[in-house]
Amino acid sequence: MYSISDTAFARIVGIGLLITVLTLVLLFAIRSAPAGVHAPPHALVLWKIEAVAYLAITVFGMALVRSHPLTGSALSAGGALNVIQLGIGLSMFRPLLDGGPGLEEMFTPVWMAAFFFFFAGKAALGLAGLSYGRALWSSATGAMHWLGGATALTGLLGLLLGAAGMVTGQVLIWQSGGMGTIAALFLGLALVLAPPRKASD
Numbered sequence: 001m002y003s004i005s006d007t008a009f010a011r012i013v014g015i016g017l018l019i020t021v022l023t024l025v026l027l028f029a030i031r032s033a034p035a036g037v038h039a040p041p042h043a044l045v046l047w048k049i050e051a052v053a054y055l056a057i058t059v060f061g062m063a064l065v066r067s068h069p070l071t072g073s074a075l076s077a078g079g080a081l082n083v084i085q086l087g088i089g090l091s092m093f094r095p096l097l098d099g100g101p102g103l104e105e106m107f108t109p110v111w112m113a114a115f116f117f118f119f120a121g122k123a124a125l126g127l128a129g130l131s132y133g134r135a136l137w138s139s140a141t142g143a144m145h146w147l148g149g150a151t152a153l154t155g156l157l158g159l160l161l162g163a164a165g166m167v168t169g170q171v172l173i174w175q176s177g178g179m180g181t182i183a184a185l186f187l188g189l190a191l192v193l194a195p196p197r198k199a200s201d
Helices: 003-030 041-066 070-098 103-139 140-170 170-194
Strands: none
Touching: 003 041, 003 070, 003 170, 041 070, 041 170, 070 103, 103 170, 140 170
């Protein structure tokens, strides 16, 4: 039996996922950084907003474990992994690039570690989409039934590409990132529009 709080928790997570999609869209929509600049000021602000959104996904995703164990644990893991990878980028990339020849050699392994967490986070969130999408596909009717199917399918693809990226490395950054964003969009919509509910709701 679901409690009403699970509905609120799911919607908070869904909004967090939609915020991560919006920040990515804005990053591409706003003019990119000039040559020699790691990240323009607007990108740093958007990445910080994204990190806060992933923190909310981590915390409130864990709260969903009681009603959707696999979905909740995958959301929490995916959120935490993305907080870590964003934290590495925000706190370490610029100092290593600007620190002189002695530190530049450290940038590559740190960059690779950040993207390993990136791929792992996409895989975990893909699993969350697959899990919740299957449940929605089985239990819902009408538009929500088809939203569940789309969430499950994009989640599966996000899971596979994220896991493949963990093995192959940076060659799959764009594929995993793109599919992960689509999966986050559908999962976010599913959690906002069709969250877990009590039977009496």
